[in-house]
Amino acid sequence: MFSASKMLPGVRSVVVIGAGYVGLTLSVFLASRGVRTVCVERDAERAGKIMRGHSPIHEEGLPELLKKVIREGMLEARTELGDTLEGADIVFITVGTPTGSNGGPDLSQVEEASRQIGEALAATKRGSPLIVVKSTVPPGTTWNIVRPIIESASGRSCGEGFHLCVNPEFLREGSALQDTITPDRIVIGAKHGVASEKLVRFYEALYQPAKIPTLITTPSNAELIKLATNAFLALKISFINLISQLCESLEDGDVGVVAEGLGLDPRIGPLFLRAGLGFGGSCLPKDLRALKAFTSSRGVDISLLEAILNINRAQRIRVVERAERLLGSLAGKRVAVLGLAFKPGTDDVREAASIDVIRELLARGAEVSVHDPVATENARNLLDKTVHYASSAEDCLDGADLAIIATEWPEYASLTPNKIKTKMRNPLLIDGRRVLNPQPLEEAGIKVYTVGRSSEAV
Ligand code: UGA
Numbered sequence: 001m002f003s004a005s006k007m008l009p010g011v012r013s014v015v016v017i018g019a020g021y022v023g024l025t026l027s028v029f030l031a032s033r034g035v036r037t038v039c040v041e042r043d044a045e046r047a048g049k050i051m052r053g054h055s056p057i058h059e060e061g062l063p064e065l066l067k068k069v070i071r072e073g074m075l076e077a078r079t080e081l082g083d084t085l086e087g088a089d090i091v092f093i094t095v096g097t098p099t100g101s102n103g104g105p106d107l108s109q110v111e112e113a114s115r116q117i118g119e120a121l122a123a124t125k126r127g128s129p130l131i132v133v134k135s136t137v138p139p140g141t142t143w144n145i146v147r148p149i150i151e152s153a154s155g156r157s158c159g160e161g162f163h164l165c166v167n168p169e170f171l172r173e174g175s176a177l178q179d180t181i182t183p184d185r186i187v188i189g190a191k192h193g194v195a196s197e198k199l200v201r202f203y204e205a206l207y208q209p210a211k212i213p214t215l216i217t218t219p220s221n222a223e224l225i226k227l228a229t230n231a232f233l234a235l236k237i238s239f240i241n242l243i244s245q246l247c248e249s250l251e252d253g254d255v256g257v258v259a260e261g262l263g264l265d266p267r268i269g270p271l272f273l274r275a276g277l278g279f280g281g282s283c284l285p286k287d288l289r290a291l292k293a294f295t296s297s298r299g300v301d302i303s304l305l306e307a308i309l310n311i312n313r314a315q316r317i318r319v320v321e322r323a324e325r326l327l328g329s330l331a332g333k334r335v336a337v338l339g340l341a342f343k344p345g346t347d348d349v350r351e352a353a354s355i356d357v358i359r360e361l362l363a364r365g366a367e368v369s370v371h372d373p374v375a376t377e378n379a380r381n382l383l384d385k386t387v388h389y390a391s392s393a394e395d396c397l398d399g400a401d402l403a404i405i406a407t408e409w410p411e412y413a414s415l416t417p418n419k420i421k422t423k424m425r426n427p428l429l430i431d432g433r434r435v436l437n438p439q440p441l442e443e444a445g446i447k448v449y450t451v452g453r454s455s456e457a458v
Helices: 021-032 044-051 062-071 108-122 141-154 176-181 193-207 219-249 255-263 284-297 303-327 353-363 376-380 393-397 417-423 438-443
Strands: 013-017 036-040 075-078 090-093 130-133 163-166 186-189 214-217 334-338 367-371 402-405 428-431 447-450
Touching: 013 021, 013 108, 021 036, 021 062, 021 075, 021 176, 044 062, 044 075, 062 075, 062 176, 090 108, 090 193, 108 141, 130 141, 130 193, 141 163, 141 219, 163 193, 163 219, 186 193, 186 219, 193 214, 214 219, 219 255, 219 284, 219 303, 284 303, 303 353, 303 402, 303 428, 303 447, 334 353, 334 393, 353 367, 367 376, 367 393, 393 417, 417 438, 438 447
Parallel strands: 013 036, 013 090, 036 075, 090 130, 130 163, 186 214, 334 367, 334 402, 402 428, 428 447
Antiparallel strands: 163 186
């Protein structure tokens, strides 16, 4: 069924286990570069959708490329590993590691994938494939959990019957395909040179003529680099949100300007200093909790990590408290929430600030209408039935006493004073993502409260 014409030299085929953001994007990219790819996804509906060329996630460029590689026969999605390891050179594990009941990650999907790989290896006659752990896991997982499971299920030993390494993923949702096509770094953790060299050669062939900066280290270091990177990004966001609270308390404070000043120091840099409702998504909060659980398990002080999470939680509540102060009481008041996705460019609402804000508004008696250009369907599963889903931003504002911008979709930045005034019962905005220029709105008689800016500073 595969066409052999476009294969990348030196690699026959690759198996990717798990069709989430990382696994699906990687699979489509590899297939587009001439690597025969089998994506194993246990959710039959999701696998079927992929086989029909329909992307189960909203990611720029992905639907078109997925259709193309399915049409060309370079990508196959199936629900079982079966005999796919026969002839496979590399197996990527890209299954989820959600937060478990103890706050640390639930590794059951990684363990299950490892067991399946081991069993498939036991039934495979040829080759010693390279197993690559791309799922985000705590330090020590690959060597102390994945390796023994594969060894005992396969009867083979690591370094001979198969090779093993860690290769964390740094792609961002919303630009997942672009980040996969042009990664800014590659981190590989392995105990044996054979494993890391094989992956280095594969990536060199894949990305040539570009030379991607590559760090080769131990499995635990590679695992820690991933968790520490996300935790550091979260630290920057919570830090600027702490500063934003200070700015709000000043008579002429504006966190945008303070962040700009901070970013001028090359040791700090300007990125990830956007104040607002804080970080959400399936990665930063989860990985921070994973690092906290790991830190605690090593007897190391977790207070810095806890502070990052606390500040993040507080940003969401503060905005609702502000709404309550502005309206006196929220009971029976109509509040429009613009944006549901945890950030623009995605339909992902996991741990989105909007969800907590909406729940808190409802708990205080508000009637809530919401809008998002792409994430409405995903939000329906998480929100109370009383929430009204508007088909446009204007509809969402209709009759509202207050509007809160929860996601910085570009269309919200272009809301004109006229539209806001004609639609809202009471022209009052809380800009939770700092997307609006308050000046023309205030001049038109609209009251704007921007996170991180004192009202007098407008
Ligand atoms: C994050 C990392 O950025 C990726 O490098 C990593 O690969 C990924 O997690 C992962 O572990 O899989 P992602 O969750 O897609 O990527 O989103 P980010 O762009 O990091 O944004 C996370 C959250 O922080 C969003 O809610 C965003 O609105 C918020 N944010 C970001 C801010 O509030 N301020 C900022 O300055 C930047």
